[in-house]
Amino acid sequence: MRRKVRRDDLLGTYVPGRSLLHRCPLALKATLLLGLCITVMVIRDWQFSLAVLSLTALSSAVCGLGLRRWAASLRPLLFLVILLGGYHLIFNGPARAASIVLSLLAVVSLSRLLISTTPLPRLIDGLVWLCTPLSWCGVNTERIGLAVSLMIRSVPWLFGCLGELRDAATARTIRANPVRLVTPATIATVNYAHHTGEALAARGLD
Amino acid sequence: MAHTSGSSSYDPLVPDASSGSLSCADVSLTVDSPSGPFTVLDRVSCEFDQPRTAVIGLNGSGKSTLLRLFNALVVPQSGVVRVNSIDPVAFPREARAAVGFVFTDPASQILMPTPIEDIELSLRRHVHDRHERTERARDWLVRMGLEHRAHHSVFDLSGGERQLVALAAVLAAQPQVLILDEPTTLLDLRNQLKLIDMLDDLGQQQLISTHDLDLAATAHHVAVVHESRIIAQGPPAELIPQYKSWCAHGFPQWESL
Numbered sequence: 001m002r003r004k005v006r007r008d009d010l011l012g013t014y015v016p017g018r019s020l021l022h023r024c025p026l027a028l029k030a031t032l033l034l035g036l037c038i039t040v041m042v043i044r045d046w047q048f049s050l051a052v053l054s055l056t057a058l059s060s061a062v063c064g065l066g067l068r069r070w071a072a073s074l075r076p077l078l079f080l081v082i083l084l085g086g087y088h089l090i091f092n093g094p095a096r097a098a099s100i101v102l103s104l105l106a107v108v109s110l111s112r113l114l115i116s117t118t119p120l121p122r123l124i125d126g127l128v129w130l131c132t133p134l135s136w137c138g139v140n141t142e143r144i145g146l147a148v149s150l151m152i153r154s155v156p157w158l159f160g161c162l163g164e165l166r167d168a169a170t171a172r173t174i175r176a177n178p179v180r181l182v183t184p185a186t187i188a189t190v191n192y193a194h195h196t197g198e199a200l201a202a203r204g205l206d
Numbered sequence: 207m208a209h210t211s212g213s214s215s216y217d218p219l220v221p222d223a224s225s226g227s228l229s230c231a232d233v234s235l236t237v238d239s240p241s242g243p244f245t246v247l248d249r250v251s252c253e254f255d256q257p258r259t260a261v262i263g264l265n266g267s268g269k270s271t272l273l274r275l276f277n278a279l280v281v282p283q284s285g286v287v288r289v290n291s292i293d294p295v296a297f298p299r300e301a302r303a304a305v306g307f308v309f310t311d312p313a314s315q316i317l318m319p320t321p322i323e324d325i326e327l328s329l330r331r332h333v334h335d336r337h338e339r340t341e342r343a344r345d346w347l348v349r350m351g352l353e354h355r356a357h358h359s360v361f362d363l364s365g366g367e368r369q370l371v372a373l374a375a376v377l378a379a380q381p382q383v384l385i386l387d388e389p390t391t392l393l394d395l396r397n398q399l400k401l402i403d404m405l406d407d408l409g410q411q412q413l414i415s416t417h418d419l420d421l422a423a424t425a426h427h428v429a430v431v432h433e434s435r436i437i438a439q440g441p442p443a444e445l446i447p448q449y450k451s452w453c454a455h456g457f458p459q460w461e462s463l
Contacts, residue, residue, distance in 0.1 A: 195314035
């Protein structure tokens with residue numbers, strides 16, 4: 001039986017802890033992780049990407065997040081990995097394919113590490129602080145922080161919605177290929193956006 | 207139960223002295239539909255000033271739309287709406303600050319990935335110190351009996367737990383009035399009873415739309431909405447049996463009321 005993907009598997013949620021990464025100041029932690037992300041994308045070497053990916057796995061284990069959870073968080077990317085890896089394997093060779101796939105996995109893992117070891121309100125505060133120069137131009141930086149928070153909260157929901165639509169189709173013995181799911185998923189997403197807007201308005205956050 | 211730190215005046219369980227009245231006068235609202243204009247509210251007038259008012263009626267009767275008038279989630283084409291003398295159309299922010307709104311489905315109301323983060327979001331506007339925000343959010347979870355779920359994904363919570371988190375997030379913003387749109391519809395009996403117990407402990411004026419006639423029976427005042435109009439108001443002991451009879455034998459025509 002295929003394991004159902006948890007709604008928050010991809011980006012994860014904050015996991016309380018007292019590890020070095022948990023206690024590390026956000027500015028230092030974010031700079032380090034962002035620096036690694038950029039380096040992975042610039043160098044594009046599969047061995048380097050593999051090393052970074054291994055580092056995230058080790059960090060997850062040391063921070064109490066768990067290797068199983070780390071591995072499960074990458075499972076939603078499987079389809080994309082197969083698609084991208086297959087394309088580059090055919091047209092650009094195995095080294096390039098490995099570089100692309102491992103870079104993607106490494107960057108997502110690094111992002112997840114940041115989110116799992118930092119409470120979301122802290123991340124919002126950090127982002128709002130980072131956007132301070134924009135506030136001098138009249139931009140409401142709190143809204144930027146809120147938009148990012150909603151995105152983090154919404155991505156797992158979208159994955160969950162797709163899973164539920166697939167299950168609903170399967171229960172009705174309808175083949176649930178991705179193309180068939182696009183329309184109901186779009187409708188559900190728009191409905192979700194509408195309800196989110198209502199909830200924001202009701203709480204005076206619009 | 208008083209808060210243990212921060213401002214000494216903060217206690218959202220004690221209602222603001224000015225809380226009092228939700229009213230509308232001659233309110234009408236029409237929406238476009240594939241089959242032409244559809245009247246959602248038809249010249250509705252009401253004044254709700256009891257501690258708890260229940261709004262009952264069939265699906266599609268206009269109950270939810272009536273509730274949404276009071277925090278400007280819907281805007282009528284005509285008529286006057288007031289929330290403690292605030293016009294929600296002209297002053298939506300002020301009205302939404304005064305009115306806490308709990309939706310039927312908590313999953314769409316909880317905006318953050320975890321309960322504690324969602325409650326902290328409500329506190330961001332008037333609590334600037336982040337440690338105090340976290341402490342107050344934790345206090346709310348303790349009140350709801352959900353401290354152990356503070357950092358769990360909202361998708362891991364039961365329906366009842368999500369509804370309590372949604373309620374806590376609304377109450378954390380210190381509203382004067384609480385409006386709940388069918389809050390027990392998606393809950394099992396145990397969670398329904400838990401939510402009702404929680405509501406009984408609150409000091410805010412409450413306006414609740416519901417199909418649960420046991421919940422309606424706990425109200426001080428009941429309004430029956432049918433086909434876009436309020437067709438009856440009164441004490442629950444009189445109105446609930448009347449409503450049951452109408453459901454069984456047919457509702458009266460508007461002109462005969």
